[in-house]
Amino acid sequence: MDRSELVELLTADGLRLLDSLPPYPTKDEAVRLVGRLRKEGHSPELVAAVLTQSRLRQKAVGKFGPFAGRMLFTEAGLEQATRLPVAALHAGRFARAGLTRIADLGSGIGADSMAMASLDLEVTAVDIDEVTAAIASYNLAPFPTATVRNAAAEDVSLDDFDAGWFDPARRTAGHADTARLSSAADYTPSLDLVFGAATRLPTGVKLGPGFDRSLIPDDAEAQWVSVDGQLVEMALWFGPLARPDVRRSALLLADGVHHELHAEADADDAPVRELGDYVHEPDGSVIRARLIGDLAIRLEAGMLGQGIAYLTSDTATSSPFATTFRVLERLPMDEKVLKRTMRDRGIGVLEIKKRGVDVDPAAFRKRLALKGDGSATIILTRIAGRHSALLVERVTPAADA
Known part of the structure; x- marks a missing residue:
């Protein structure tokens, strides 16, 4: 989605048109629907925008459940967004630690901020991309304790916050067809900034599950999260957000049930044995x-x-x-x-x-x-x-x- 399509969409008429659409159609039905919408006088930009959102809302149900039907997305934003049950676990960490003013730096479309705001935490969602920040503003509009800033994480002072939540960009810039960055040195914001912040205030960091383990700071709790058998992220927790005597954790979410295996350090491999039954x-x-x-x-x-x-x-x-x-x-x-x-x-x-x-x-x-x-x-x-x-x-x- 580009800026012109977003401008067309974020109007009363545009949003009403989006909400009036039937479930995302088949290819042949989509062609007929485009023709009908154009005959009704809707601009090409608005027709493209509402059909894109209809498709993304349907795709987003797996991550956001019924909430997807009232949210807006970009292709890349949906792909990179935290699943709502996982975001709820992130937010719970901050709430249990008594941290109420959170900077969500690299917020994307606002999934983690939504979970934090639902717990009445004061969250400021920050994203450098103008279109993404605008979509986050829409998604967070129902939450009075959430605000959105269109800015670079590097330009945000953390002095006014109790804690920081970082989701560094691990893919190339854009709203669709992005590519995974091969080196952690290319993340935005940089890991130097992220880990530097973690020395000053309680911090959580969302990273890919394949993140280079040699880069994990010694004082961090590292938790790998699997949802319904799919490994989705590795999160690092610092300060009071990290649990005492936990440095390695495997967390499974399946059918609404959580299971966790954790330890103070990597486990030694078990001995090799003969093939059993x-x-x-x-x-x-x-x-x-x-x-x-x-x-x-x-x-x-x-x-x-x-x-x-x-x-x-x-x-x-x-x-x-x-x-x-x-x-x-x-x-x-x-x-x-x-x-x-x-x-x-x-x-x-x-x-x-x-x-x-x-x-x-x-x-x-x-x-x-x-x-x-x-x-x-x-x-x-x-x-x-x-x-x-x-x-x-x-x-x-x-x-x-």
Whole structure:
């Protein structure tokens, strides 16, 4: 969305037109809808703006639920926005610490500020992009304790705030088709500014889950967050926002339920052991937090291989922090053998998981020439230094019970 489209949209007529639209149409329906709206006298800019917003609102339901229907977005802003349940957890940290005046620096479309304002925290959302700041103003309009500033984070004095929440830009500038920045040195605001602020006042920082761990300050609590099996962020917490004796945390959100595994430091890996009857795939947050060793203790499991993030055990002990598979058969990672096995079992749909092997699952699956009505899962990995394929089936908690 450019400035001219936003100007057209942010009028009483523009917003009424947006709210009057049906659910985002199919391609053919969209063409007819554009024609109808143009015949009614609406400008090309407004028609483009309302259809874009209709599409983004539908897409945003996964992150914002019913709130998406009253919000505005840019393509990049929605992609980078914090999911509302995660934003609520961020806001809770500030509230529990008794911090009430928060600077949200790099606020984007205002997701985290919305969560803070919903707890009656006084939040100032700051974004350097004019269009994004305007959209944040719209999204935050229902919250009397929220204000928005169109400014660079570097130009905002923190003297009037109790705490700072930073979401450094990790992608190139723009409202759509942005690219991920490969180096943390290119983040805006810079990590020097962010970590410098953390030495002066309570600070939280949202970063990508693949952030270079060597750059994590020693005094920070690092928490990796997974939502419904998708690893979404790594947050750093400083001062009273960090919990005593917690430096590594894996937090899972699934179906409204929270599970957390945390420790004072990285866990030592469990010893490697022989393949058991079960293989456990740790959640991505556990892997990134390097708490696989602690999870192994809970599962009475060992490592499947050195440096391989799979655990194996003789029992099907379940955990929200891992997906458990029953091993049906161990096979060599030989395409001819696997092709014959899949054919004999009538497997037409194959899920391929892999760690420690250089395989393109899509290409590998195609070469197996699958046929049949059955489905299966295989794990391609290294066991005792040798490439192996494990034919497995998922173990659900009900089945385990």
